[in-house]
Amino acid sequence: MSDSIAIALAGVSAAYGSTVALEDIDLRVFAGQRVAVVGPSGAGKTTLLELICGLAEPSAGEVGLAPAALMPQRDLLLPWLSALDNAALPLRVGGLDRAAARAKAGPLLQRLGLEGFERARPAALSGGMRQRVSFARALLSGRPVLALDEPFAALDAITRAESQRWLDRALASEPRTVVLVTHDVEEAVLLADRVLVLSPRPGRIVADLEVALAHPRETGDAQVQAIRKAALAALGGHRG
Amino acid sequence: MKRRATYLLAPLTAVVILLGAWELYVDLGGTDPDVLPPPHAVAAALYDYRGDLWSNLLVTAEEVVLGILAGAVVALGLALVIHLSGWLRRALYPLLVASQAVPIPLIAALLVIWLGFGLGPKLAIIGLISFFPVVVTTLAALDQVDPDLIKLMRTFGAGRGQTFRYVELPSALPGLFTGTKLAAVLSVIGAVFAEWSGANSGLGNLFRIADTQIQTAPEAYAAVVVLALLALLLFALFSAAERWILPWAYHPPR
Structure with a gap:
């Protein structure tokens, strides 16, 4: 992993009219790092990806990056x-x-x-x-950064598990800086080096968990489950 | 094989039932056979006047095909221009809609005075009738392009022109074909109006002559049958062309 920074967000907020989607996001992603973003619906995950892809402008703060390539949820072929x-x-x-x-x-x-x-x-x-x-x-x-927007959400459970293993291998042979948005906490822990947890709208980063485990990772692995629980706790702490 | 047989059997059954009902209605004295001749009289006229019908069909078919093509080309251009400019959409769309309210027989007479008895006024009238559905369906196809797809193209660094070329133009083609199929049917009526107002050949002209001499009603209805077959044939031809040119847009009917 190189020490150069691929994505730098400083104090970034994003709003649509009176709706604040993201608030005060500070994020530095190193080149080659794989970051997963989890959060409840409406936490601004898609807005975060649009900022990273240069498709949206922040209402406050600084965005410094090489614009990312998007892999959308629906394949859009x-x-x-x-x-x-x-x-x-x-x-x-x-x-x-x-x-x-x-x-x-x-x-x-x-x-x-x-x-x-x-x-x-x-x-x-x-x-x-x-x-x-x-x-x-x-x-x-x-583009050096890949933005993956819930890429496997539309697939059935078996195909999704296969696709996750496949993506893990593909990223090993084609290394890129990755930002993976997902609602599947387990997917985040299996694939990423770092898991960011967003709060409900307006989205803020409420946890930044490191996943220093070798690939490929197994669902049943105790360390995977421990990080998954920590992420779920961070998510649950901001419910209701 | 069985599927193919049903495809033919269903419409044939419908036609046979319709003709049977028509024949019974006239035979049982529902109306004067001089006004509405029974199907067997029309069938006899189809046979007796086959030479006339055929030579006039060729004239009308030529007008219709050229008119539809002219209308479709103009319509594609208009749809693209309207799509690319919000200002032109607001400026032109009401005029296009209004143009369809103009009674065709009225301007048919006018066009004959302007352009004479040749092919010109026929193409103008058929084109006028056929361009409208094509504009509407092509615009609908363009409006349905997924906005996320446009965003995706931007992340590839695509400019307006490239997005148009790679995404919007291909997306417009199924709409173009849908409109052209509609136009194929409408334009046959357009050809009749055009020939009615000034022509010495074509099925519409035949219809006009037959209509003024009431004893030749079967001949007029025979011309109607041929017109209907022409519309069916054109619809089928454009459907086949669509399947061949845009196989990705074809979804077989259930």
């Missing part, structure tokens, strides 16, 4: 493009011609376990495969 062309879309936007973009995206899709499905349209892929294409697309945007 273009139904008329093949898996390969969907993944290559950021390269096309960046000015590469079709052949060059495909040549660059092809090997990545193969590494992500999508060999043989390059020419399939999204409708012909499973939910888990579509998320992999979406992940490949985010990687190929070339």
Whole structure:
């Protein structure tokens, strides 16, 4: 892990009209670090991601960062493009011609376990495969930070568990700074180096837990469960 | 195979029931057969006048196809312009809606005076009738583009033009086809009005001549049958083209 800072939020608040979504957020994320953000619905998790992706402006405070690439909750693949062309879309936007973009995206899709499905349209892929294409697309945007917005929330339980293990391996081979928003505390502890707990609206950071465990982690592991309980306690302490 | 058979059987059954009811109604004295000829008389006219009907069908079909294409091109351009500019949307949309309230026979006569008896006024009238559904459905498709998709494109560094090219334009195409299918049906009526006002060939012209001579009512209804078949054929052709060009947008009916 390098000591350079990828994301620096200082005293950041964000508001829509009279609704304050985030309040007084101080956050420094080191390059290569994986941060998970958990919090109740309406705690401003999505707003936090939009700030990090440069899609929203703070109403107060300073945001210093290299804008992140987004992997949205719904895969948002273009139904008329093949898996390969969907993944290559950021390269096309960046000015590469079709052949060059495909040549660059092809090997990545193969590494992500999508060999043989390059020419399939999204409708012909499973939910888990579509998320992999979406992940490949985010990687190929070339941005150093990945913002993952509840990437597996729409998947069934078995596919979600598989996808979590797959993401863990994929991030080991394609290391990036990651901000993972999830409502699944266990997912956060399994995948991240650091778990931030947000309070209900307006969202504030009420816990910042370090997860210094080797990958891959097991659900049944005692240390995983201990951190999970600590995160749940921080969440519960701000309920009601 | 069985599915395909049902596809044909269902509409054929409906047509047979409708024709049977019509035949019975006229045969039992429901109306004067000179005004509403029974189906068997129309069928006989279809056969007797097949040469006339065919040559006039070719004239009308040409007008309709060219008119729809002209209307669709204008409509796509208008929809894109309206989509890209809120000011133009507010300025033009009411005019487009209002344009559909103009009685076609009225301007048909006017257009014939302006443009003569040739193809010009026919294309203008068919285009005028067919562009409106295409504008509306294309705009609807553009308005349904997921705003999160637009945001996602921004995180890739896409400008307005790139988002348009990679996301909005392809999203508009299913709407373009939906509108064109609607236009295919409406434009057949447009062709009749256009030919009514000044033409010496085409099914609408045939209809006009037959209508003024009441003893040729079966011939007029035969022309209506041919017009209906033309509308069906065009609808089917545009549906097939849509499936071929936009396979990703096709969801088979249940």
